Amino acid sequence: MPIFVYLILLVIAALGVRSWSKWQARKRLLAAPLTDRQRAIVLEEVPLIRRLPAEFHGPLEGKINLFLNQVQFVGRGGLEVSEEMELSIAAQACLLVVNIDQWYKNLRTILIYPGAFKSHQKQRSGYVVTERETVRTGESWLRGPVVLSWADSEQGALNDRDGHNVVLHEFAHQIDNLSGHTDGAPLMNKGQSFAEWARVFIDAYERHVRAVERGHHTVIDPYGAEGHQEFFAVSVEVFFEKPQALKQAEPEVYAQLVELFRLDPAGW
Numbered sequence: 001m002p003i004f005v006y007l008i009l010l011v012i013a014a015l016g017v018r019s020w021s022k023w024q025a026r027k028r029l030l031a032a033p034l035t036d037r038q039r040a041i042v043l044e045e046v047p048l049i050r051r052l053p054a055e056f057h058g059p060l061e062g063k064i065n066l067f068l069n070q071v072q073f074v075g076r077g078g079l080e081v082s083e084e085m086e087l088s089i090a091a092q093a094c095l096l097v098v099n100i101d102q103w104y105k106n107l108r109t110i111l112i113y114p115g116a117f118k119s120h121q122k123q124r125s126g127y128v129v130t131e132r133e134t135v136r137t138g139e140s141w142l143r144g145p146v147v148l149s150w151a152d153s154e155q156g157a158l159n160d161r162d163g164h165n166v167v168l169h170e171f172a173h174q175i176d177n178l179s180g181h182t183d184g185a186p187l188m189n190k191g192q193s194f195a196e197w198a199r200v201f202i203d204a205y206e207r208h209v210r211a212v213e214r215g216h217h218t219v220i221d222p223y224g225a226e227g228h229q230e231f232f233a234v235s236v237e238v239f240f241e242k243p244q245a246l247k248q249a250e251p252e253v254y255a256q257l258v259e260l261f262r263l264d265p266a267g268w
Helices: 003-031 036-045 047-051 054-070 083-096 150-158 166-177 194-213 222-226 228-241 243-249 251-261
Strands: 072-075 109-113 117-125 128-136 138-140 146-149
Touching (some): 054 083, 083 150, 083 166, 109 150, 138 166, 146 150, 146 166, 150 166, 243 251
Parallel strands (some): 072 109
Antiparallel strands (some): 138 146
16 A cells, blocks of 8 residues: 555544544533532523423533533633633523524634623725724624623523523524524524525514614514614524513514524423
């Protein structure tokens, strides 16, 4: 056997072993429960998890373990990241994917500020580039990181019935990003119709924009009128925290989110 062929086979074998080892490690993490201490923290910090049906608790804990193993939490602005912070954010992120195969494959870092933070953004119009500074409570980038205000993340998790949750919002963007674009059109689950999703969400978004422009009360946060991607993200917040209200106000949007997440929070 020529030496170069032998070397190629060695490389292929090494890659195969590495891939198998990673798969085994992932499998072990997904099968591992949280410790009693970790479980108590999650239930204390994220009351929404208390409503989650028992059949999903095991898968949720496994995905939290996988998430914590994959993601590095970095405190900014002098913040020291605690175990409670990590578990709170991980539990909420994993709730979105607890019953589906989609995963935050591109995410490696979460930046956490004590409170709202300044964000510098560039907008391009032809040859003109405009820079602006805004104050934000969260950001989600296509290939990471996710940036969060802890004050707002903590409050959003503890008040689990007001329809406002910055962690769910930013991780809805992460799920949206998995399609390669942040446009309110995430990857569909098997058997889910993209054409039907587009019809439902475009119609609902246009009604929402008109209602916001007229100053009408809306179940979905008015911020959803900023664009299709924001409409999707705020709809996800309401889907988990005020599911009955969303189901009544926008039954087709609710039904599409049930299909997307394979969850039915209105029945919890």
